[in-house]
Amino acid sequence: MEVFLLLVLVILVLWFGKSVSRHLLASRQEMQEVREELARLREQVNRSVVRPPVDAAAAAAQRDASAAVRAAPQEAPAPPKAPETAAPAPKFTPPPSILPPAAEKPGPAPTPIPAPPMAAFAPAAEEPAYTGPEPEKPFSFSQKIDWEKFIGENLINKLGIAILVLGIGFFVKYAIDQDWINEIGRVAIGLLAGGALVAVAHRLRQNYKAFSSVLIGGGMAVLYFTIAIAFHEYQIFSQTVAFILMTAITGFTIFLSMAYDRMELAVLALVGGFGSPFMVSTGEGNYVVLFVFILLLNAGILVLAYFKKWNLLNFIAYVFTIVLYGGWLFTRVVDTPNAPYLGALLFATLFYLVFFLITIIYNVKERQRFSGPEIMMLVSNTFLYYSAGLYVLHFVTGGRYQGLFTVALGAFNFVFAYALYRSQRVDRTLVYLLIGLVLTFLSLSAPIQLEGNYITLFWALEAVLLLWLSQKSGIQLMRYASVLVLALMLVSLCLDWMEYTVTRLPLPPALNKLFVTGVVAVASLAGTWWLLGRETPTPAQGRLLRTYRTIVGLLLVAFLYLVPLLELHHQLPLSPLSENTQTLWLGFYRYVFLLGLLLWSRRLRDPGYHNLLLGLSLLAAILYTLQLNPATVSLRNGYLFTQTETLGAYATHYLPLGALGAVLVLALVKVRRQYGWGGAWGKVSLWLISIMAVFLASTELEHTWLLVSRPSAEGQYDTLRHVHNIGFPILWGLCSFLLMMLGMSRKLKPLRIISLTLFFFTLLKLFLLDLRDMSEGGKIAAFICLGVLLLVISFMYQKLKNLILVDDSAPAENMTPLPDEK
Template sequence: MDAIYVIFFIIIIVLLITNNNKLNSRIGELELKIIDLKNMIRGLNVPKPTVENQKTVIEPEVDYVVKPVSEKAPDIPLPPPPKAKEPEIERHIEVINDPFSNIRKTPKPEPVIEEPRLSFFERYPDLEKFIGENLINKIGIAILVLAIGFFVKYAIDNNWVGPAGRVGIGILCGGILIAIAHRLRNSYKAFSSVLVGGGLAIFYFTITLAYHEFHLFDQTVSFIILIVITCFAVALSMLYDKQELAVIALVGGMSSPFMVSNGSANYNALFIYLITLNAGLLVIAYFKSWRVLNITAFGLTVLVLAGIVYTLPVGAYQISFTYITVLYLMFFLINIAYNIRENKKFITSDFSILLINTALYFSTGLYLLTMMHDEQFRGLFSASIGALNLLFSFVLFRTKRAEINILYLLIGITLTFISLAAPIQLHGHFITLFWAAESVLLYWLYQKSSIKLIRLVSLLIWIAMLLSLMMDWSQLYISQDVRFAIIANKGFITTVFSAICTWVLYAFASKSHENGPLISPAIYNYVAIILLFCSGALEINHQFLNRYPATDLNILYLMLYLPAFVYVFCLITDRFFTTKMSRGVIVGIYAATITVYLLLTPEFFSLQSSMFIAHTADTSHFVAHWIGAIFILLIFYALIKVCRVCFQAYIKPISWILSAGIVLFLSLEICLLSNLLFYTKGTTMDHIETVYIKTALPVIWGVLSFALMWLGMRYKIRVLRIISLTLFTITLVKLFVFDIENIPAAGKIAAFFCLGVLLLIISFMYQKVKVIIADDGEPKS
């Protein structure tokens, strides 16, 4: 029976899938067939359904109504079912009487509609808008202008029109384009602007051809016509409120003098024209915030002036200086007019143009003064620029409409050029002083205004100061024949001032909390230390080379200055400054100082020998060496303290290195001391040193070994005891292998006696404290 139901379910599903449109009409027929099946089932002996079967059958929810059909079902007589089994059979039939329940309950999956692939311009709508609204119309107007040009050329080649007619056709075509643009100005603003630009271009080229090719107008008339076209373009730009038209007018106006040029240089007329053109630009800048126009005007004017200034005749320098001053003032007003009128905020481009305008005016003025042989007025010229900017800042401050940043900028320019007057008027090393002060001033202005451009300029000027300082060193200290006053000379003062300014920059930078500084404040600090050190080192080196030539005393005093500077500076920094250098840097400085000192020890022996034998210098100068040696001992002590506190993880290699350095240092210094004590005219330095190496040196090493052993036992540092035993071993090997021959009996007795006593003492110490050293703890701090 289950197989019959499955077959019918499959048939019904196939019919539903293949013929959904006829489903409603066949529902009635299917109901008739179901009734027939019921009648047939009643006549069969159906077994009682078990509990397991009932669990597997899901009772459907009948939620549809069977529509009546036109044909009446035939009555088929059925045998009466057994009464006892009827309820169970009927219940079973009710359970399975809806074969469509699973189909009705299972929702039909919705068909997946694949979205159509977007086109390139649908994915980039802004690009489509740019091409459709901007690029195509500009290409179109360019093609149209070319077409008109080809048509006019064709007409000219076939002699259809004369020269006047040709010019008229060009003007007519340009006028038609402008008229069409004016008609479309409200509905199609961008398109109308392009048409106006094309019309203006036709006007410019037509008048240029009329002058050069057809000679219909002379130079003056052609120039006046071009000026009228420029004024017309400016009026249209104001009417349409289009910056693009103003830029076109500007380019056309700048090109007009060259369009009607006949090769002769009329500098006065050209300067007057540039001033007139920029005066119109000043009027526009007062009413419109068109920064692109201002930048374009500034750039084109600078290009034109660059070609003019360097080709001026001798007699035109003075009047050109006046014209350039007027243009400088005009561009200053152009770039502040609208912002002051509307009380708007200045942006980076505004500050950039103001700074570049001032710098170019200053450099051009210096050039013109030099060409006029009036170099004595360069300092006055620099001070006048500072005074002029001070006047500007005062006027803007009184108006109370200027942004605070522009006031800071003008004050910075004022101080800069007033300070620059002295170095320009005097000598080159004052440039270094000025740049050092200016870098500090600009960084202070940056902190007050938060204008990042000023911080960048401060960094660039600081770098320029360092380069200028190195040039000063090469000029001042390269010659040994020029004698300077001690300390009170331009080289020392300039270097100290540069170091102080650099340290002030470090103080400013370390207090500021801006994101992404250009350089780390620590760089300023380290450079300031280096400059401060160089100020004294260069002074000592130059003074001794100049006053004591061919004596090498400069090395002696430099090796006093180096450890003294390092020790005193690190001591002051550690005790009196809140911002301290890192311990790693301090260790590096100490180690480098000791290394340089030890590497130059052969020079000390050579200098001592020349003092005793050749009498190149008084032996009293060697006191500077002993003072330097005391500072080296202090540096050793400070280095040991720092390493014990901060570098416990590397205490073993550090102990070996420091022990070796101390042993080497003391061995060499005591050798120099023995030379000083035992040298006489009857003995040679080689003999004294040989005796010292074979007799005194083993004793010294033995004493040092004993000191290391005592420290190792006192502080329970095993590595020091190992170093002590190693040094004892080296001393014994040296004594029995190399020193036993050719030494005096007294020296041999003294060496062996001292070493023997030291070894016995050490052995006793080991026996005395063997319980303590058996289990070494952490070294005491």
């Protein structure tokens, strides 16, 4: 019996489909004939011309000398009576009447009055091409709603079909309760009732389009519920047959929605289609059959989306699929032993591809812009699929392929983005959105698949690559992504550096992952800074680009300093060097780095950078006095008195000392070029560097005296006292003499003032502090040396007083900045 009913239903469907196809074909033929007839009428109107009187050419020539007028002969010379006004529409009118001549005798023909061209025979105005029916204006709350029309044409018919379906149901129920109809008859009544509604709707489709679509919806609903009752209550159909019947009903409803151009029918078919598995479900939980059916249903929606822009239909299908797949995933996969992970990933991939195409296919075909809901649907589809894929792959081979899955998803979006970008056919918003997804997945693949410093290495290379691609393609989104990835790379590098402090395990010098990662990060910053320097920004981007390049340059200097410093901090404590020797090596590195910055700064024109480097040079001198000099004293004493240090360890201090001397010289040159010696900053710099030079010379004299005399531990104090009482006055006197010589030869009054001041403090120290503790030999040597130096200086003042006076009255050229350095 069920086979017979199925056969009857198939025959009815085929008959109805053939009838609908026949009527649609006839309608198309009629429409084509109407269009051809309209085209012929337009052609006749365009070819129609006025038959003017005999002398119409002369009148036309007077109006427009450049116009060519064709004259046609008339039966009588009398002109027709001109109409007062031209007809407003291009329509055919009968020719004007011809008046008889006034007399038979020959004579000159009266001059006809030129008549204006009649609208019926005027050149037909160019008509716009047929563009189809005007699209309905979008609904706005500011529009005035015709409630009578809404209720009468829209609401009542839907209520009526719903009540009719309920009435049929009540009738069938009553007949069943009274045992009037057996099971097969009940199902037949339901099928006939649904088919009758569809047939009536088809007859009314041309004159009552909206009403017929409502009847079709009611008929399809009756068919759905009839098949469901026949399966569940009476077991007339098997599960497979019932499922096939509902699938056929769904496909037929989608066909009718396209034939009638009614989205409501497609929505009904979609809701019924998603409800069909539940209507014929037996509780076995066969997810393969369920998802295959949903996939076929979504494939039908994809075909429909190619022809119709029914976003509501796409959204309903999207929501139903998420609910069904998500519910199954959380109930049958999550926290379930031996879950079908591969099946879950397979169907998630297929659903993602289908809805990706559903979202973009119509807009790409019609070159339309993407709306906000469409973009949100595309983004949510991607990230929901990505989340499900990551979860499933976490349980497949221990998550080993999660990074590969991320890269594959990014590559898929990249292929579409590149193809659409090259075609120049689609909305740029879609291209940029796909590019953003590609960049996102490319950046996420590193922390997902890689560990530790490999993430930093990946992001370092990606940041430079994205900036280069943005310059080649002109896509600004890549530039913004480059900035974000560069920031992530620096954060990841700082997290990697925490391993320096967390673990103290030995690492190979320089050839370890932390140092190599730091070098690559510095190279990434350098590449970014170099690429930014090659750009020619627009006036609007100029300031922003310069600011960003300045920030990248500062970060480059900072990380270029930190990368070797952290490596030294990790390697030196693991070496056999003493703590004081390590301090000297770290100081030497700092001075060498500062020396490199001073040399590089010659290319910079911004005075702010020069002032910053001068301040760092002053800090370097203070660092030596507070940190490196005490470390040198400890090394010296350890070598001389406790034998805990070696002479080589002590000699290490000459490295930072020489580097500091070079730093001070370059800083002095920079001050001379930028400020000159006559300014306040020039004078202050001469004072500071002179004081630092005297201090360094005094410390080295102390070290050398002790190394040469090699006193015992008990005689250390007496030796130092002799150095301070005798050696320092003599050394300071020599320094004062040298400063005076430089001041006179270079015509620098500040150096001469510094020399005299140093002489004054030297004499003050000698007479107030050192004289009573000096030995006789020390007194003789100190006083003779200082006396000779003072006499020489006085003689030089007397001999060079004219030059000095000229120097004081007219500043020399070297006291002002150089012209090209201002």
